[in-house]
Amino acid sequence: MSSPSMLKKALMTINKQEDISTKNYLLPNFTNGFPGFRESINTTTYTAKYAMVGKKKVMEGGNEEEEKNSSSVGKKKKKKGEKKAKRPRFAFQTRSQVDILDDGYRWRKYGQKAVKHNKFPRSYYRCTHQGCNVKKQVQRLSKDEGIVVTTYEGIHTHPTEKNSDNFEQILSQMRIYTRS
């Protein structure tokens, strides 16, 4: 089963080995963020912030360090509207034949991009529910094409549409690569 510490470790591992993106990752409140985890982690809200792959500042530790919008950090006016607030993110790996994991939500693909050092493209999905701007990325690793990395960003503001029984499978497929 998956414990928060395992997820945490997985997250760190992923961040170290893969360059998934350029942002901080943090584990969202799973209870309302990721229904699939409801069964396995229904306790405390779990937040942890990590540095990303490259440099950038390292926000170690698991306290919600909310850097606040310090006045010095001149956030420019968001032209397009849209809150650019940092969103909870977390990633995990599964060993799967299919790229699209059925997690109970409906996703609309809105982009696909090739990333460097990877032969497989990365796909971008958005939750189709109106007003729910949760996104996820799916990418298969070139070093081991049996592995699919899924990165979620945001918290769903609505329940799942269909029951996510399949998610138990996904959970059971989760692998923590602490050692190769």
Next chain:
DNA sequence: CGGATTTGACCCGCGC
């Protein structure tokens, strides 16, 4: 016919 996917262009932050 309506919603999802495809796919190149566009955009934007960052590093040189």
Next chain:
DNA sequence: GCGCGGGTCAAATCCG
């Protein structure tokens, strides 16, 4: 300032 790399848009297309 410019180019690169990653993320998003959106029109055309696909597909049930």
